[in-house]
Amino acid sequence: MNDFDKYIKKKVLEEKTDIPDRIKIQVEQTLDNLPEKTIAIKPAQRFSHVAAAAACFLFITLFLLPNVSSTYAQALEQIPVIGKIVRVITIRNYFYSDKYHEMDINVPELEEGNSNALGLINKDISDLTQVLVNRFYEDLEAIGDDAHGSVYVDYETVTDNNNWFTLKIRVNEVVGSSNTYFKYYHINKMTGDIVKLGDMAKDDDFYDILEQEIKRQMKEEMEKDSNVIYWLDDSIIGQDFVSISDDHNFYWNENGGLVIPFDKYEVAPGSMGTPEFTIDKKIVADIVKPEFSKIIP
């Protein structure tokens, strides 16, 4: 420690650094109000600024697919190629409704022969929905009628052509305020493999190029419209929020563009919702492995 650090630390000790009584009281009140279990609390009652800004919904949490690539790859060694059409059906619906709580969870299942890939995705979706159902009932028991709470899960087939299949799961959890998360599952029908973003990268430049293109689009949008705000080269916190990892969500649009969605609050204020950026097919063709550039829509 240098002399200056010693001097500052000495001054810190000399200063009266006790916290205001009102803060101490507020902490004690907060602790008193905690339930005996670890559960979701309705923060809107105590966090008015944020709650107002978010207009009464809080999005919690998930998940989900673990870093499965290598395990999946191993499990998929022997599987047959996926057929032309993957049927997606609702195999289960969890429903509950009373004055303060609602749950509506549709659990999809993929059907196409004896594909291990589809089986693994089905199991993952089943595990996820079970977690949500259990959490809903735990919160219901713990919170009772003190707060509103709900959970909704639905799904959509985004792509289903000769080469590719994408299923999107949307989860909306509401406890005081709300949050929505998406999970995309992709299957390369030519190989039968589950694919995540990183599996398609030709090299490490892949991520940089995606990030730079997304930032370029963000800047362009902000220049065109002063109401558009992204946390780009953030001056308040001094860090960059556009970060693409190997398991980042993505999907292909009908023109072959690679769409990169972000969760709420990930790269922008809540008022911007869940922003998406489309990377042009020409850019994508240069940065993905050859086998993928051939099969993108």
Next chain:
Amino acid sequence: MIDKNKFCEYIRLCERAMYYLAFSIVRNDADAGEVISESIYRAYKNLDTLKNENSFKPWMLRIVHNTAVEMIRKNSKIISMEEMKDININGNENEISTKLDLRDAVESLRQPYRVVVVLFYYEDLPVSKIAQITSTNAVTVKKQLSRARKMLREILKED
């Protein structure tokens, strides 16, 4: 798994650190209080993600940091860094006849320097823990501390 009583004990032990960190970001007692309450709820809800009880303080401070940052971002009247700087400078000029104490000097720093100074000097946390709390890395924190020292020297010299 920590039960409620243990959790409350831990919170009381790092109550002061939570307050200074929250205040250094939101800059008023009312908002700092709300940030602390919300952080306590979030921490309690996600207690199962705390892997080691010995890491409670940095884990909790990271939640406070993120919650405070989220709050100022969600506030529609976000003050830009330059505006904050102007406000601070003007504020100090008005108090020119008053002895400037360390707290005022720290408050006059811009972000992220305020936060690292509070965590390093007031809470005596090592650089590695500060990096963990602020979601950066040790090299960045060291650079920020170095710049903060220069700024503090200048401010205190003027005093």
